[in-house]
Amino acid sequence: MPDYHNDSTLPLPLFPGSHMVIDDDYVFLSGLTAADIQGGETVIGDIVEETRLVMRSLQRMLRSAGCDMADVVRSDVYITDLDLTRDMDATYAEFFADHRYPARTCTQTPRLYGGGHVEITVMARRPAEREASDSEAEKESD
Numbered sequence: 399m400p401d402y403h404n405d406s407t408l409p410l411p412l413f414p415g416s417h418m419v420i421d422d423d424y425v426f427l428s429g430l431t432a433a434d435i436q437g438g439e440t441v442i443g444d445i446v447e448e449t450r451l452v453m454r455s456l457q458r459m460l461r462s463a464g465c466d467m468a469d470v471v472r473s474d475v476y477i478t479d480l481d482l483t484r485d486m487d488a489t490y491a492e493f494f495a496d497h498r499y500p501a502r503t504c505t506q507t508p509r510l511y512g513g514g515h516v517e518i519t520v521m522a523r524r525p526a527e528r529e530a531s532d533s534e535a536e537k538e539s540d
Contacts, residue, residue: 405459408434412511418459422524425463429476429519430455433512445482445515449489452518457493460522467493469522475504476517486516 402416411417411428419426432438432448435455441447457467477486483504491499500520510517 403463405462407436407458408455409436418463420463420524425460425465425469425522425524427456427459427520427522429474429517431510431512431514431517433510433514438514439512442513443515445477445485446489448514448516449486449518450492452516453490453493456518456520460520463522463524465522465524468495468498469525470494470500470520471523472521473500473502474519475502476507476510477504478507478510478515480504480506482515490518 400419400421403418403420404410405417408417408430415428417428430452432442432451435451438448438451441451460466460469475486475490477483494500507517
């Protein structure tokens, strides 16, 4: 059964949804914009800083679920101007080691919540070590 969580450092979603849903295999994070993050309004208008702030928040949320950026298998990026993609990409790439990037879709959208210019959502596979230890625990309880 999935667990539904809201991040205590973020305002409650204005939509019927959760910041994070965790099941046995994956962690799903709702899209974030700079406007969703406390203090984020100070970077709105700078695509590099918006991207960095959003990615740091996603990274922190993944860590709280026992994952890291290396576990991300999919991301969706919504950007208000595709001409800003190169700048966003340069910052986005900083969060992934050894050019191991997740599958990704990047689309232009005319407006994002709070006036931000980028929204990013990710899906991460829970680490195999956890799966192995869960399996061992189940065997021991039998």
